[in-house]
Amino acid sequence: MPELVFFSGTMDCGKSTLALQIEHNRSARGLQGMIFTRDDRAGEGKLSSRLGLVTDAVEVEDDQDVYAYVVDHLSKGGRADYVIADEAQFLAPEQIDQLARVVDDLGIDVFAFGITTDFRSKLFPGSQRLVELADRVEVLQVEALCWCGARATHNARTIGGRMVVEGAQVVVGDVDQSEDIGYEVLCRRHHSRRTTAASARAGVLSPDVLPVDAVSRT
Numbered sequence: 001m002p003e004l005v006f007f008s009g010t011m012d013c014g015k016s017t018l019a020l021q022i023e024h025n026r027s028a029r030g031l032q033g034m035i036f037t038r039d040d041r042a043g044e045g046k047l048s049s050r051l052g053l054v055t056d057a058v059e060v061e062d063d064q065d066v067y068a069y070v071v072d073h074l075s076k077g078g079r080a081d082y083v084i085a086d087e088a089q090f091l092a093p094e095q096i097d098q099l100a101r102v103v104d105d106l107g108i109d110v111f112a113f114g115i116t117t118d119f120r121s122k123l124f125p126g127s128q129r130l131v132e133l134a135d136r137v138e139v140l141q142v143e144a145l146c147w148c149g150a151r152a153t154h155n156a157r158t159i160g161g162r163m164v165v166e167g168a169q170v171v172v173g174d175v176d177q178s179e180d181i182g183y184e185v186l187c188r189r190h191h192s193r194r195t196t197a198a199s200a201r202a203g204v205l206s207p208d209v210l211p212v213d214a215v216s217r218t
């Protein structure tokens with residue numbers, strides 16, 4: 001049975017790498033995929049991984065009907081044995097419904113990749129719709145880690161290394177503290193305490209950054 005699968009995780013946990021591996025393994029066996037993306041850091045019409053691999057992709061525009069795009073491609077004699085949609089958190093809920101239609105009406109597997117929550121730990125609308133519709137939600141196996149060593153489950157937006165909680169939901173960027181606006185993956189405790197690696201280093205006297213057993217002794 002064809003499926004809509006949502007591969008989800010924090011930033012920097014290997015989603016795009018897995019998307020490229022799925023593409024590689026299928027195309028190596030003669031299958032032809034259709035790859036969608038939106039606002040990849042590498043630029044328009046690109047699907048890129050931090051491991052250095054990149055491939056061309058169809059850049060999804062506002063209000064674009066991705067179901068109609070696939071049907072149009074097929075009706076012109078093109079092939080689409082599977083569909084990959086990276087940065088799926090940036091797609092509109094209607095576009096996720098259209099991807100589900102690709103599975104149900106065209107019988108094509110759709111593999112969607114994206115972060116579930118934004119820097120405020122609120123669901124992206126596209127990710128919410130994927131959680132609602134996907135046949136399976138797969139959490140990536142490679143754990144991104146918080147600075148404290150715990151599994152990172154949340155995405156923080158940083159300015160100069162400090163976590164911020166105000167701003168637009170969508171700001172394309174990287175987990176790179178050399179940028180003015182950047183991102184950092186954190187465990188829930190440090191996300192809720194707004195303790196990034198930089199603020200932990202700067203605030204050694206803050207109770208927020210003491211180890212749990214030290215806190216319990218105070």
Ligand SMILES: Nc1ncnc2c1ncn2[C@@H]1O[C@H](COP(=O)(O)OP(=O)(O)O)[C@@H](O)[C@H]1O
Binds near residue numbers: 011
């Ligand atoms: N220099 C490196 N050596 C080995 N692995 C790396 C290196 N740089 C990045 N990675 C791996 O790539 C992952 C990020 O992959 P990517 O597909 O770009 O993530 P995502 O799409 O989830 O943001 C990191 O979690 C790490 O496992």
Ligand SMILES: Cc1cn([C@H]2C[C@H](O)[C@@H](COP(=O)(O)O)O2)c(=O)[nH]c1=O
Binds near residue numbers: 115155
């Ligand atoms: C948390 C968060 C992230 N973004 C942006 C930043 C990146 O451009 C992408 C995530 O890409 P990745 O391949 O998963 O690293 O999303 C955003 O716009 N808003 C946010 O709150």
